[in-house]
Amino acid sequence: MRTRLIIIAAMLIVAAVAAWLLLFQPDEARLTPEAVSGRVPELSNPRFESIPTVDIADAVGWPDGAKPAAARGLTVTAFADGLDHPRWLYRLPNGDILVAETNSPPRTGGGITGMVMGHLMKRAGAGVPSANRITLLRDTDGDGVADARSALLENLNSPFGMVLLGDWLYVANTDALVRYPYKPGQTKITAAPQKVIDLPGGGNHWARNVVAAPDGKHLYVSIGSATNIADNGLDAEQGRAQITEIEVASGKTRVYAYGLRNPVGMAFDPIAQRLWAVVNERDMMGSDMPPDYMTAVSLGEFFGWPWNYWGGYIDKRVQPERPDLVEYTKRPDFALGAHTAPLGIDFAGDIRLGPDYANGAFVSLHGSWNRDPPAGYKVVFVPFADNGFPVRDAKPVDVVTGFLNADGKAQGRPVGVIADATGAMLIADDVGNVIWRIAPPRPIAAPPPVQ
Numbered sequence: 001m002r003t004r005l006i007i008i009a010a011m012l013i014v015a016a017v018a019a020w021l022l023l024f025q026p027d028e029a030r031l032t033p034e035a036v037s038g039r040v041p042e043l044s045n046p047r048f049e050s051i052p053t054v055d056i057a058d059a060v061g062w063p064d065g066a067k068p069a070a071a072r073g074l075t076v077t078a079f080a081d082g083l084d085h086p087r088w089l090y091r092l093p094n095g096d097i098l099v100a101e102t103n104s105p106p107r108t109g110g111g112i113t114g115m116v117m118g119h120l121m122k123r124a125g126a127g128v129p130s131a132n133r134i135t136l137l138r139d140t141d142g143d144g145v146a147d148a149r150s151a152l153l154e155n156l157n158s159p160f161g162m163v164l165l166g167d168w169l170y171v172a173n174t175d176a177l178v179r180y181p182y183k184p185g186q187t188k189i190t191a192a193p194q195k196v197i198d199l200p201g202g203g204n205h206w207a208r209n210v211v212a213a214p215d216g217k218h219l220y221v222s223i224g225s226a227t228n229i230a231d232n233g234l235d236a237e238q239g240r241a242q243i244t245e246i247e248v249a250s251g252k253t254r255v256y257a258y259g260l261r262n263p264v265g266m267a268f269d270p271i272a273q274r275l276w277a278v279v280n281e282r283d284m285m286g287s288d289m290p291p292d293y294m295t296a297v298s299l300g301e302f303f304g305w306p307w308n309y310w311g312g313y314i315d316k317r318v319q320p321e322r323p324d325l326v327e328y329t330k331r332p333d334f335a336l337g338a339h340t341a342p343l344g345i346d347f348a349g350d351i352r353l354g355p356d357y358a359n360g361a362f363v364s365l366h367g368s369w370n371r372d373p374p375a376g377y378k379v380v381f382v383p384f385a386d387n388g389f390p391v392r393d394a395k396p397v398d399v400v401t402g403f404l405n406a407d408g409k410a411q412g413r414p415v416g417v418i419a420d421a422t423g424a425m426l427i428a429d430d431v432g433n434v435i436w437r438i439a440p441p442r443p444i445a446a447p448p449p450v451q
Helices: 002-024 111-123 323-328
Strands: 075-080 086-091 097-101 133-138 148-153 162-165 168-172 176-181 194-198 208-212 218-223 242-247 253-258 263-268 275-279 291-297 334-338 342-347 360-365 378-383 397-401 414-419 425-429 434-439
Touching: 075 097, 086 162, 086 425, 086 434, 097 414, 162 208, 168 208, 194 242, 208 263, 218 263, 242 263, 263 360, 275 342, 291 342, 334 360, 342 425, 360 414, 378 414, 397 425, 397 434
Parallel strands: 086 414, 263 342, 342 414
Antiparallel strands: 075 434, 086 097, 097 133, 133 148, 162 168, 168 176, 176 194, 208 218, 218 242, 242 253, 263 275, 275 291, 291 334, 342 360, 360 378, 378 397, 414 425, 425 434
């Protein structure tokens, strides 16, 4: 009898070990991030997961004197440090820089999934309460270092995107787009906000961005999904996974583009003046799928979420399926690798780093938490052709790296990417709590305005 119990116990242990390996063994990537990038990325069959691969780079911050590494000919200095989770940046006409010091709103409920997410956020450096502040930084002597700062706005609600249009500063909180009367040069806003529109707040993707059209007639707000693939039903995703257009004069709104799981960074290219967005795609399809991407976005376009991805590949986890939507799904313009988490985008012309970066887009890859090995954690350049789209056979070019140390720990993670008044690139680092400044050996003159 005792022998039989030992055999049964051994079998149970073996079964438990097998089940653990099946559920928790990370899915190792079989393709490089570069292979899953470009206009025609290498796509593999999805390896669906019940438990996501977790291989997060623990946030440790920068040791004294350490900083990212820039491509040859470029220098890296700290424009501002000692910030509180800086995420997004905006340059005012007088050269002042606004930084949103912000984080996710408090998360409630969620059971085991919520507990796991909270643990992962803490490891990634995103577990701190939101400062809910927009800080103004000023370089008074032109040496590339902010020597004056002030709290422009406080007591916001997980603010992210900012844009000045006319005499109004628009701020995208997680649950509403608001605006304040503002004149460049002010260092403090005391006026009460005016609500422009309500937004669906919180969710897994809480950040709301806002940009203005070049002619100033419209605003565009990016809104991510609440869940991975509409896990709580489509009713919970109303008004999400889309870019909303607002007519400034009338306040009228409409859905500009949809089926975008988590669009964050947006920018207009300086030549064709098309709206571009970077998008975080879905999870739990393995370390190699699907690619995150950047894409031009036009009125009425549908990008597939949640039913399909990359222009029409059906995600069979989403029920009921909608094969009738495949033919209406736009394929994105450029893949950025699987799980690289692109967040920021800006274009050459505004950012002037020299002839190697004369025509194209700079994109910040915040970095994966669910790919083995990790990917992203850098800023890349995507070269464009004269037709206003990425070069056909191009791959992303590393511009700023070193955010991961030799042990795979995150010293920093890049988010917002903009130009300062001289054309140098500023990068918000929400783990290092620094804004980095990337500059060429000598200032590059601004191009003539587009006629």
